Amino acid sequence: MQTVAVLGTGKMGELVLSGLLRSGWPADRLLATARRAERASDLSEKYGVAVVGNAEAADKADILAVAVKPQDAGTLFDEIGGRVGAGKLVVSLCAGLTTGFFAARLPEGTPVVRVMTNTPALVDEAMTAISAGPHATAEHLDIAEQMFKPLGATIRVPESQQDAVTALSGSGPAYFYLLVESMIEAGVLLGLPRRTAHELIVQTAVGSAVMLRDSGDHPVKLREAVTSPAGTTIAAIRELENHGVRAAMLTALEAARDRARQIAGEMK
Numbered sequence: 001m002q003t004v005a006v007l008g009t010g011k012m013g014e015l016v017l018s019g020l021l022r023s024g025w026p027a028d029r030l031l032a033t034a035r036r037a038e039r040a041s042d043l044s045e046k047y048g049v050a051v052v053g054n055a056e057a058a059d060k061a062d063i064l065a066v067a068v069k070p071q072d073a074g075t076l077f078d079e080i081g082g083r084v085g086a087g088k089l090v091v092s093l094c095a096g097l098t099t100g101f102f103a104a105r106l107p108e109g110t111p112v113v114r115v116m117t118n119t120p121a122l123v124d125e126a127m128t129a130i131s132a133g134p135h136a137t138a139e140h141l142d143i144a145e146q147m148f149k150p151l152g153a154t155i156r157v158p159e160s161q162q163d164a165v166t167a168l169s170g171s172g173p174a175y176f177y178l179l180v181e182s183m184i185e186a187g188v189l190l191g192l193p194r195r196t197a198h199e200l201i202v203q204t205a206v207g208s209a210v211m212l213r214d215s216g217d218h219p220v221k222l223r224e225a226v227t228s229p230a231g232t233t234i235a236a237i238r239e240l241e242n243h244g245v246r247a248a249m250l251t252a253l254e255a256a257r258d259r260a261r262q263i264a265g266e267m268k
């Protein structure tokens with residue numbers, strides 16, 4: 001079994017580390033790196049994995065999962081880029097950064113795979129999109145898939161689609177949480193106790209999500225089934241349309257896609 005090093009074990013790095021452990025990846029085949037000593041000792045205590053320096057991780061691991069913020073990736077690869085041999089696989093989780101960004105900082109021939117996952121990895125319900133970069137073969141994509149499959153669903157996409165994927169599923173959980181938060185506030189406005197509003201909306205979100213996934217029906221069909229003629233739902237939907245919620249969603253996701261592109265530009 002190959003050794004995976006998570007480089008920069010913050011929120012996403014920890015999700016990958018804990019997910020790999022849950023899926024049965026042996027702790028002695030995992031390494032983690034952290035910038036702060038306190039974080040390093042918390043991680044080794046919680047997960048029983050070795051937390052080492054970036055250089056040691058780059059030397060010892062077969063697969064380097066890059067989970068630093070995009071803005072920190074340049075410094076990290078200035079430190080370790082030169083010592084990552086062609087036998088290693090670099091798997092980037094970074095929003096915006098292209099595989100070319102890494103290839104330019106790695107010895108010629110080092111395979112790079114780009115993934116975009118999301119926070120529901122915590123409950124093994126992630127959506128992870130995987131793309132081949134320079135020198136990445138089908139075998140390298142299989143390895144990335146093997147790492148992320150236990151954390152939820154996976155899909156393979158051309159790298160040219162990764163910024164759009166980031167806007168949709170990478171950032172997506174935040175939009176749903178914002179929607180839920182707003183609906184709970186509406187419950188409070190209508191006079192419900194906050195706790196009651198929370199319970200009603202969270203279960204409604206879960207039920208709706210399970211129906212979307214398990215029925216395979218188009219969301220329009222599911223929405224129409226709720227929307228009675230001259231009923232309550234259509235009264236609310238008219239207001240949502242009046243307030244441009246659909247147009248706001250289009251513009252918002254376009255902004256997220258554009259920000260991913262901008263990050264890549266800033267990090268050239």
Ligand SMILES: NC(=O)C1=CN([C@@H]2O[C@H](COP(=O)(O)OP(=O)(O)OC[C@H]3O[C@@H](n4cnc5c(N)ncnc54)[C@H](OP(=O)(O)O)[C@@H]3O)[C@@H](O)[C@H]2O)C=CC1
Nearest residue numbers: 008009010011012034035067068069070072093094095117
């Ligand atoms: N959050 C999300 O929902 C998603 C994030 N991503 C991507 O995942 C990556 C990580 O994001 P996220 O987990 O949210 O960010 P975090 O800030 O939580 O994690 C990044 C971690 O990297 C550490 N770090 C930075 N530089 C170094 C270094 N040179 N050596 C060792 N450790 C270092 C940071 O240390 P310190 O604690 O000191 O800052 C931090 O703990 C990003 O590239 C992001 O684009 C992708 C999909 C979803």
Ligand SMILES: O=C(O)[C@@H]1CCC=N1
Nearest residue numbers: 095166169170171172
């Ligand atoms: O907001 C961000 O930049 C990261 C990438 C996708 C989700 N969070």
